Amino acid sequence: xxxxFQIELFKIFRRPRTYIAFAAITALIGMVQLGLKVDxxxxxxxxxxxxxxxxxxxxxxxxxYFVCFIVLQLLLVHVPLLIALIAAxxxxxxxxxxxxxxxxxKPVSRVEFILAKYLASVxxxxxLLVWVAxxxxxxxMLIFGTDDxxxxxxxxxxxxxxxxxxxxYAGAFCFAALAMTTVAALGFLLSLxxxxxxxxxxxxxxxxxxxxxxxxxxxxxxxxxxxxxxTTHMITWKEFFDLRVNELNEAIPGSLAYPEKIKTSxxxxxxxxVVFVGAAAVIxxxxxIVS
Amino acid sequence: xxxxxxxxxxxxxxxxxxxxxxxSFSVQKGDVYGFLGQNGAGKSTxxxxxxxxxxxxxGDIRIFDLPLSTHRKEIxxxxxxxxxxxxxxxxxxAYDNLRLFAxxxxxxLSRAQYMQQLEQVGLASRAHDKVKTFSQGMKQxxxxxxxxxxxxxxxxxxEPTNGLDPQGIxxxxxxxxxxxxxxxxxxxxxxxxxxxxxxxxxRVLIIDxxxxxxxxxxxxxxxxxxxxxxxxxxxxxxxRERLIASNWAAHLRESTxxxxxxxxxxxxxxxxxxxxxxxxxxxxxxxQQHSLEDYxxxxxxxxxxxxxxxx
Amino acid sequence: xxxxxxxxxxxxxxxxxxxxxxVLVAKVKAKLDQVNDYIAEGKMKTDVAFIKAPVGxxxxxxxxxxxxxxxKDGGISILPKGGISINMRSLLTxxxxxxxxxxxxxxxxxxxRIVKLLPVEENSDVVLTTLYIDEPGLLIKKAISxxxxxxxxxxxxxxxxxxxxALPDKVVISFQTKDYKLPKGVTLEFSDGDKxxxxxxxxxxxxxxxxxxxxxxxxxxxxxxxxxxQ
Numbered sequence: 112x113x114x115x116f117q118i119e120l121f122k123i124f125r126r127p128r129t130y131i132a133f134a135a136i137t138a139l140i141g142m143v144q145l146g147l148k149v150d151x152x153x154x155x156x157x158x159x160x161x162x163x164x165x166x167x168x169x170x171x172x173x174x175x176y177f178v179c180f181i182v183l184q185l186l187l188v189h190v191p192l193l194i195a196l197i198a199a200x201x202x203x204x205x206x207x208x209x210x211x212x213x214x215x216x217k218p219v220s221r222v223e224f225i226l227a228k229y230l231a232s233v234x235x236x237x238x239l240l241v242w243v244a245x246x247x248x249x250x251x252m253l254i255f256g257t258d259d260x261x262x263x264x265x266x267x268x269x270x271x272x273x274x275x276x277x278x279x280y281a282g283a284f285c286f287a288a289l290a291m292t293t294v295a296a297l298g299f300l301l302s303l304x305x306x307x308x309x310x311x312x313x314x315x316x317x318x319x320x321x322x323x324x325x326x327x328x329x330x331x332x333x334x335x336x337x338x339x340x341x342t343t344h345m346i347t348w349k350e351f352f353d354l355r356v357n358e359l360n361e362a363i364p365g366s367l368a369y370p371e372k373i374k375t376s377x378x379x380x381x382x383x384x385v386v387f388v389g390a391a392a393v394i395x396x397x398x399x400i401v402s
Numbered sequence: 403x404x405x406x407x408x409x410x411x412x413x414x415x416x417x418x419x420x421x422x423x424x425x426s427f428s429v430q431k432g433d434v435y436g437f438l439g440q441n442g443a444g445k446s447t448x449x450x451x452x453x454x455x456x457x458x459x460x461g462d463i464r465i466f467d468l469p470l471s472t473h474r475k476e477i478x479x480x481x482x483x484x485x486x487x488x489x490x491x492x493x494x495x496a497y498d499n500l501r502l503f504a505x506x507x508x509x510x511l512s513r514a515q516y517m518q519q520l521e522q523v524g525l526a527s528r529a530h531d532k533v534k535t536f537s538q539g540m541k542q543x544x545x546x547x548x549x550x551x552x553x554x555x556x557x558x559x560x561e562p563t564n565g566l567d568p569q570g571i572x573x574x575x576x577x578x579x580x581x582x583x584x585x586x587x588x589x590x591x592x593x594x595x596x597x598x599x600x601x602x603x604x605r606v607l608i609i610d611x612x613x614x615x616x617x618x619x620x621x622x623x624x625x626x627x628x629x630x631x632x633x634x635x636x637x638x639x640x641x642r643e644r645l646i647a648s649n650w651a652a653h654l655r656e657s658t659x660x661x662x663x664x665x666x667x668x669x670x671x672x673x674x675x676x677x678x679x680x681x682x683x684x685x686x687x688x689x690q691q692h693s694l695e696d697y698x699x700x701x702x703x704x705x706x707x708x709x710x711x712x713x
Numbered sequence: 714x715x716x717x718x719x720x721x722x723x724x725x726x727x728x729x730x731x732x733x734x735x736v737l738v739a740k741v742k743a744k745l746d747q748v749n750d751y752i753a754e755g756k757m758k759t760d761v762a763f764i765k766a767p768v769g770x771x772x773x774x775x776x777x778x779x780x781x782x783x784x785k786d787g788g789i790s791i792l793p794k795g796g797i798s799i800n801m802r803s804l805l806t807x808x809x810x811x812x813x814x815x816x817x818x819x820x821x822x823x824x825x826r827i828v829k830l831l832p833v834e835e836n837s838d839v840v841l842t843t844l845y846i847d848e849p850g851l852l853i854k855k856a857i858s859x860x861x862x863x864x865x866x867x868x869x870x871x872x873x874x875x876x877x878x879a880l881p882d883k884v885v886i887s888f889q890t891k892d893y894k895l896p897k898g899v900t901l902e903f904s905d906g907d908k909x910x911x912x913x914x915x916x917x918x919x920x921x922x923x924x925x926x927x928x929x930x931x932x933x934x935x936x937x938x939x940x941x942x943q
Contacts, residue, residue, distance in 0.1 A: 114505055123501070126493050171787030196421040213548070216453035216485065218478035259788035270759070270766035273788060354767065360760045362767040390563030400455040 112223045119231035123197065129235065130327045132193035133242055139189070140246045143182050144254060147173060158263060166376030168261065174253035176260040182247040187287060187346070191294040191319050193239065198232045199311035202395070206306040206402035215400050224394045240288050246300045247279055262352055269353055270275065275364045282350040286377065290345040293380045294319065296387035297341075303394055306402045339381045345378035404558060405467070406431045406588045407452065412461035414612075416449050420448040423612040425461070429590055429605070434582045436603030436620070437592035444612035445592040446486065449560045452590070465556065479508055482554035483662050484562050488545020492534035496525050497546050498553055499533060507552035516551075523577075525545040539570040546577065559591045563598055571598070578602050627667040629690055631674070634660050636684040650674065654713045694699065734814040734828045736824045737846060744851045745817065750936045751880065755927035757783075759791050761890055762921070766791060771925060776788040780941045793866065793888045809833055810842070819846060825854055838862055852879055864889040875930050883926045890921040 123129050147154060151173040159168070205211035215221065250352045260271040271279070298315040305311050322342035337343050353368035367373065407429035414422040422444040429435045441444045443455045450456040452463060454474050463470040465477045489500040500516055511519075523543040533541065542562065549557055559578075563571045579602055581587045593599050599606060606623055608615040614621075635641040638660050645654055645662070656663040666674070668690060678685050741867040752920040761765040772792070774782040781792060825845040832839055838860045846856035856868045866888045873882035 114467060118502055119450065120497075122491065122494075125491075125498075139716040161838060163418065167792045168789060169783075169792065170785065189623075208492070209487060211452070212453075212455050212485045213483070213489065213503065214506065215455050216478060216481070216483045216506060219473040220475070232448055259785075261789050261791075267763035267765060270764065270789060270791065272767055274771065277766075326748045356765050359758075360757055360762075360765075364767045368765075397457065399457060400450065 112227060115219060115223055115227035116230055118388045119228050123235050125229055128200070129197060132196060132239055134244055136190070136239065139186060140182055140243070140250075143185060144178065144251060147178055147181070148254060152182045153180075157384075162263065162338075164328050165385050169258060172261055173255060173256040174258035174260070174273075174383065175255040176250040176257055176271075176273070177262065178255050178279075179280065180262055182251065183243075183283070183287070185340040186243065186247070186305065187290075189306045189347070190239065190243070190287075190291060191345075192295045192316050194232075194236050194291055195315035195319070197235055198295040198322050199375060200308040200317045201232055201299050201302050202337075203302040203305045203311045204308045206400075207308055209260070209402060211402055218295070221396045222392045225388070225395050226339065227300050228266070229296065229391070230281075232294045232299060236291045237288050238296050240284055240291060244284050248284075254259050260352070270327070270362070270381050272364055273350065274360070275298060282373075283351040286348040286373065288385075289377055289380050290348065293345070293383045293387070296384045299303060300387045300391045300394075303391055303398065315346060341380055344379050347373055347376035350376075403691055404436055405429065406433070406465065407435075407590065408464040408467075408609055409448075409452075410462045412448065412451060412463065413459045414444075414451060414456060414460045422451070422458075423610065425612065427607050429588060431588050432582075432586060434578065434589045434591065434604045435589060435608040436599030437609070438596060438599055438606060439556065439592075440533070440594050441497055442609050443594075445594075445609065446507040446560055447594055447612075449483075449485065449558060449590070452558060452686055453481070453485065454478065456483070469674050480554050481556045481558060482507075482549030483558040483560070484542075484545040484549045485558075485560045487538075487564060488542055488548070488562075490533050490539070490541065490548065495530045495532055495533060496520060496547075497529040498625070499526075499544060500548055503548045504551045507554075509552045511551070519547050519551050520544075522550070524573075525622065531657075539563050539567065539573075542566060542570065542574070546574070551579075551623070555588060557587050557589045559589065562591065562592070563595070587631075602637050628665055630655070631664045631666055631671060632687070632689045633662040633664065633674075633685070634687040635662075635678065636686060638662065641678065641681075641683045644678075644683065648677065650677070674705040727893050734812045734826070737848065737851075738827065738828060738844075741846060741879070746777070748775075748878050748880065749933050750774075751878075751926045751933070752931040752936065754929050755878070755925050756910040757785065757790070758924040758926075760922040760924065763890075764791060768875065772927070773927075774936055774940050776936050780936075780938075782941050785823065790807075793886060793921065799836060805939075809837075815843070818852060823847060823854070824826070829933070848928075850876065852876060875876050875927075875932075878930070878932060880930055880932075883924065886925075887920045888922075 117126050155172050166214075181260075202211065205214065214224070218296040236238070244396040257273050257276075260269075260276050261271050262269050262271075295317060298311060301314045301318075302308075319342060322340045326337055326340050349366065350369055354362035354364070355366040355368045356362050405428045409428065410426045411420055412425045413420065423445070425448060426444065437445055437449070447456060451458050452465070452470070453468065466473075466480060468477055469489055470477055485551060491502070494502070497516060497520065498589075500519060504516070517526055517529060517679065520529050523546055525540060526546055528536070528540065533544065536544065542565075546559075546562070562572050566574065570654050575598070578589060578591065582589055582602070582604075589602075591602070591642070600620070605617070605619050607649040633641065638657070641655075642657050642662060645664075650664065650666075653664040653666040654662070655665050661713075664674070671688065671690065675685060675688055678688075721873075749772075752818050752821050753775075755771055755773070757771040758768045769788060769790070770783050772784045774780070774784070776858075784793065808829040809830055813829040813831065817824050817826055819825075828844045828846055830842040830844065840859045840861055842859075843857045844853050846852070847854050850872070852870070852872055854870060857865065858868075859865045861891045866886060869885045870881035871883040872879075875882070
């Protein structure tokens with residue numbers, strides 16, 4: 112199992128394709144950062160137009176913490192697509208190149224093989240998020256400095272003191288890792304059903320896009336399925352950036368507004384992972400390799 | 403002699419389609435076992451079942467006297483395989499590919515040993531080049547290197563010469579002979595080309611539409627007494643009548659158009675010629691066909707009388 | 714025409730008493746004028762329905778006549794637009810305002826003189842300011858400003874240790890807030906009913922409030938101009 116896992120990692124990080132995602136993220140984040148560095152004040156006043164009509168905000172609104180939030184908000188919709196690129200290729204890619212039959216004629220257990228491969232794609236996913244964190248958080252902190260974090264939600268705004276922010280990002284990134292490994296699990300499962308990489312990659316992306324649409328649209332019929340869609344729960348990382356208020360409407364530093372929401376979402380995502388990977392293992396164990 | 407592979411009543415069905423039908427055969431230790439059949443005859447399916455890539459619908463496989471279904475790992479550890487085109491990771495070097503698959507087979511060799519293995523298949527000088535720069539022949543050799551790297555007792559090669567040039571085919575043949583004679587390996591080799599099998603195999607199995615047509619030692623199959631002779635005369639109908647009425651009837655195999663085929667001992671050809679002359683039938687051509695090849699083509703093309711070949 | 718007459722009568726009536734309240738305002742101002750500058754430290758609480766903000770430390774800088782700065786220990790501060798209400802002093806010039814006596818009112822067991830200040834300048838944002846003055850103490854206890862652009866502000870002040878300088882221990886600013894909503898598409902939120910209805914309702918019916926509680930004042934020690942420029 113350990114050998115298999117090492118070999119899978121070795122393969123992932125020897126492939127040029129792996130680095131496409133890293134490059135894409137670097138470019139995306141770099142673009143957002145450049146844009147905000149140059150025209151950030153404009154952007155801030157645009158987003159806060161409604162707010163600015165009755166309030167005056169003073170301070171370094173456009174600091175690294177805020178920039179990271181914007182980057183994550185924009186990026187975490189697209190990272191799943193980059194993860195699909197690798198995860199949905201894990202089995203189908205091997206089937207496509209024909210290496211799968213060679214691998215499976217080796218004395219390795221199929222279930223262990225599946226688990227090792229999934230774990231390797233989890234490692235890849237986490238590395239990708241570490242990369243995002245390095246760039247979106249740490250680099251933004253360097254470029255834009257740190258300050259209190261003021262974010263606008265759809266019905267209220269939250270001001271978080273600068274000393275209260277970092278642990279929230281740690282939590283948010285951990286949650287994002289969970290959400291992204293769910294995507295990896297889905298891509299991984301779908302990669303069993305094809306002998307080319309494109310099919311599962313497109314299928315994974317489609318599932319994500321359709322589910323995201325369902326999660327976004329506020330239509331009663333769709334609202335019934337919403338709580339069960341993993342895409343609904345993928346954005347729960349934002350809950351780390353909401354404070355609880357006491358009866359005097361004072362926000363309590365270090366608090367979370369809806370910790371139970373985070374727990375529920377994490378649980379639902381975990382269930383998805385277990386189901387997807389479990390199904391992958393069961394299906395692959397019985398699968399005839401004819402590629 | 404100990405049976406290294408013992409296959410009984412092996413069947414694989416895909417829905418209503420039967421790819422492999424009640425196939426039984428055995429491979430003895432030290433055999434170079436030729437597995438012949440046309441494309442789609444069920445060779446690959448059978449080999450994939452031997453390599454646990456495909457689950458049999460029914461039947462039983464024992465390798466090294468162990469049931470494959472329960473001793474998969476032990477068996478595969480002692481088995482090396484090249485299944486169809488030996489595809490490896492194009493973005494890795496030959497060395498890395500070899501090392502990777504060796505570790506999957508449960509062995510960890512020294513650098514020198516890996517290089518020696520690459521040397522054996524003539525790739526030492528390209529050890530650290532990425533495989534995507536390799537020709538088909540080089541990939542094939544690397545595939546065989548991978549199949550041999552963990553020093554297995556049994557080597558399974560599925561169509562190993564597909565897509566190779568004549569030199570490549572000759573190289574593989576020499577390698578197989580060396581493995582068999584010097585290294586005392588047991589080899590199962592499949593092909594749709596008889597010529598490939600003929601020169602190396604000690605035993606031959608021919609299958610068609612998932613069914614066994616014939617199995618036997620190469621010596622038996624090359625028996626001069628079972629030579630196919632093709633006859634062309636000025637009067638095919640008369641010749642056929644005469645032959646049916648004579649002692650040759652038992653040897654008559656087929657008559658299509660102007661051709662009549664007989665199976666007989668090569669040494670009896672002059673006697674047949676004499677009889678035809680006696681019957682005043684002009685012989686246009688009396689040709690000894692290249693033994694197994696035509697027979698193979700014939701039987702696998704769905705012809706009859708195969709039972710006489712079985713043993 | 715009728716309203717004009719009313720206004721005219723009011724002005725005449727007012728001028729009769731105006732002398733008194735003008736003097737009162739001038740006295741209040743004089744008391745305030747003892748302070749050339751101060752630096753105050755305290756805590757600010759933002760209590761607005763749709764803002765979740767923690768209580769934060771603030772530092773307030775003032776220098777005569779109208780230099781003012783509120784700094785929230787290096788962080789971000791949310792203030793009602795205009796920011797004028799925090800410092801009433803700029804309003805207290807009888808040259809720019811007409812002061813009218815509007816009687817007295819009992820507030821917290823104390824009789825307070827009500828003074829209405831009408832701006833003389835036409836283009837002033839402030840339309841009307843009503844002051845509730847503690848006459849013996851010469852302290853402004855409450856002020857209500859109606860502005861053209863930014864609605865109505867209400868300020869309440871509590872005095873303690875620094876009452877001799879007319880510097881409050883606590884200032885509460887209340888103001889109207891517009892309803893605030895951002896489309897979910899912008900904030901990328903999926904779920905509905907983020908907040909339980911009751912809480913949302915409770916918050917919506919409230920006015921916005923800013924409370925500043927001062928812990929200390931450093932008075933007349935001089936402040937560099939650069940502080941205000943940042």
